[in-house]
Amino acid sequence: MTVIDRFLNYVRIPTPSDPHAGEETYPSNPEELVLLSTLKAELEALGLTAEMDEYGYVTATLPANVEGAPTLGLIAHVDTSPAVSGRGVQPRIIRYTGGDVLLDERGQYRIAEAENPELARYVGEELIVTDGSTLLGADDKAGVAEIMATLDRLVSDPALPHGKIRVAFTPDEEIGRGTDFFNVKAFGADFGYTVDGGELGEIEYENFNAAAGELVIEGVSVHPGSAKGKMKNAVDIFADFHAGLPRAERPDATEGYEGFYMVDEVSGGVEALRASYIIRDHDREKVEKKKEFFLALAKQIDEAWGGGCITATVKDSYYNMAEIVARHPHLIENAKAAMQACGVTPKVIPIRGGTDGARLSYEGLPCPNLSTGGLNFHGRQEYIPVKSLKTMVDVLVKLVGLYAGA
Numbered sequence: 001m002t003v004i005d006r007f008l009n010y011v012r013i014p015t016p017s018d019p020h021a022g023e024e025t026y027p028s029n030p031e032e033l034v035l036l037s038t039l040k041a042e043l044e045a046l047g048l049t050a051e052m053d054e055y056g057y058v059t060a061t062l063p064a065n066v067e068g069a070p071t072l073g074l075i076a077h078v079d080t081s082p083a084v085s086g087r088g089v090q091p092r093i094i095r096y097t098g099g100d101v102l103l104d105e106r107g108q109y110r111i112a113e114a115e116n117p118e119l120a121r122y123v124g125e126e127l128i129v130t131d132g133s134t135l136l137g138a139d140d141k142a143g144v145a146e147i148m149a150t151l152d153r154l155v156s157d158p159a160l161p162h163g164k165i166r167v168a169f170t171p172d173e174e175i176g177r178g179t180d181f182f183n184v185k186a187f188g189a190d191f192g193y194t195v196d197g198g199e200l201g202e203i204e205y206e207n208f209n210a211a212a213g214e215l216v217i218e219g220v221s222v223h224p225g226s227a228k229g230k231m232k233n234a235v236d237i238f239a240d241f242h243a244g245l246p247r248a249e250r251p252d253a254t255e256g257y258e259g260f261y262m263v264d265e266v267s268g269g270v271e272a273l274r275a276s277y278i279i280r281d282h283d284r285e286k287v288e289k290k291k292e293f294f295l296a297l298a299k300q301i302d303e304a305w306g307g308g309c310i311t312a313t314v315k316d317s318y319y320n321m322a323e324i325v326a327r328h329p330h331l332i333e334n335a336k337a338a339m340q341a342c343g344v345t346p347k348v349i350p351i352r353g354g355t356d357g358a359r360l361s362y363e364g365l366p367c368p369n370l371s372t373g374g375l376n377f378h379g380r381q382e383y384i385p386v387k388s389l390k391t392m393v394d395v396l397v398k399l400v401g402l403y404a405g406a
């Protein structure tokens with residue numbers, strides 16, 4: 001099966017992770033197990049020993065055909081972002097000839113040339129796009145397909161050198177729980193790569209330090225006609241808090257290495273309100289300052305409203321993996337060399353987010369992130385050039401070869 005066939009099959013299997021599932025539900029959406037089981041069967045069909053554990057993680061081993069190489073892990077996630085529907089995905093292959101890419105028949109959704117200057121690089125190429133009603137799921141089914149196709153090629157061609165390869169397919173990455181039960185020790189790889197990045201050539205090993213901020217606001221509800229001096233509207237208290245955060249430190253006002261606060265979800269009314277924030281910065285010191293500011297602001301607004309209204313908490317989610325990866329420079333050097341050998345210009349960029357690799361790096365598996373080739377993740381405008389999918393397989397084959405001394 002080609003990498004394209006694999007990809008088209010995987011995106012048709014719905015796997016949105018569910019941010020509202022309870023802590024005890026893992027994977028968050030049982031549908032994810034359908035794709036995970038499919039992958040286990042496909043790994044076995046390739047002749048690999050594969051396992052699915054009680055949480056749904058699928059792992060497999062390809063034994064080495066040369067001695068002395070480190071054990072490499074290749075990791076991708078099967079779930080898709082819950083931000084846009086991932087059910088009923090109808091991937092379409094089109095030849096891009098320039099201009100806007102129309103997605104649905106009514107012309108309501110399009111990949112606009114003006115907003116997507118990257119399109120210019122793909123004139124004359126085949127693109128896999130959506131029908132406008134869903135996301136595509138290249139994040140991260142492109143990574144899954146590329147890893148599967150890499151194994152397929154290594155199995156089919158014993159002349160290609162490689163050390164022991166461990167593979168993992170994980171659920172729930174998109175809701176920040178992808179590695180919650182991942183057993184780094186049992187996985188047993190010396191180094192790893194997640195294949196979960198964007199446009200072809202991207203190599204990422206600097207990610208945000210991330211924290212979650214929660215506000216629980218208790219108001220006092222009084223009939224508005226007799227509310228003077230008595231009502232404490234939780235929505236007003238929240239509005240005061242939110243207005244106190246720096247406007248210039250929001251996702252829509254920041255880029256590169258700039259951090260931010262973002263309100264992610266708000267629910268409630270006059271009597272009670274809950275708000276969830278995410279707090280991000282590449283710099284560890286700066287993220288600590290942001291966490292302190294979040295709590296200090298909550299205290300200040302609480303006092304202004306008479307006290308006892310706001311409970312604020314912050315909790316670290318993950319850390320920047322740069323300091324771990326920096327101790328193993330070959331991870332980046334080899335990734336660059338593998339890309340260059342396949343005619344791809346590597347581009348090291350800071351991730352404005354996190355990856356499973358960030359957590360794994362802190363748990364003992366140094367794990368940068370490689371491109372999948374996909375663009376516009378988490379939306380209807382998501383697409384992936386066919387050539388990028390194919391090239392990433394070449395890159396991964398080359399990369400494992402470099403670690404095997406080829």
Ligand SMILES: [Zn+2]
Nearest residue numbers: 139140173196
């Ligand atoms: Zn992803």
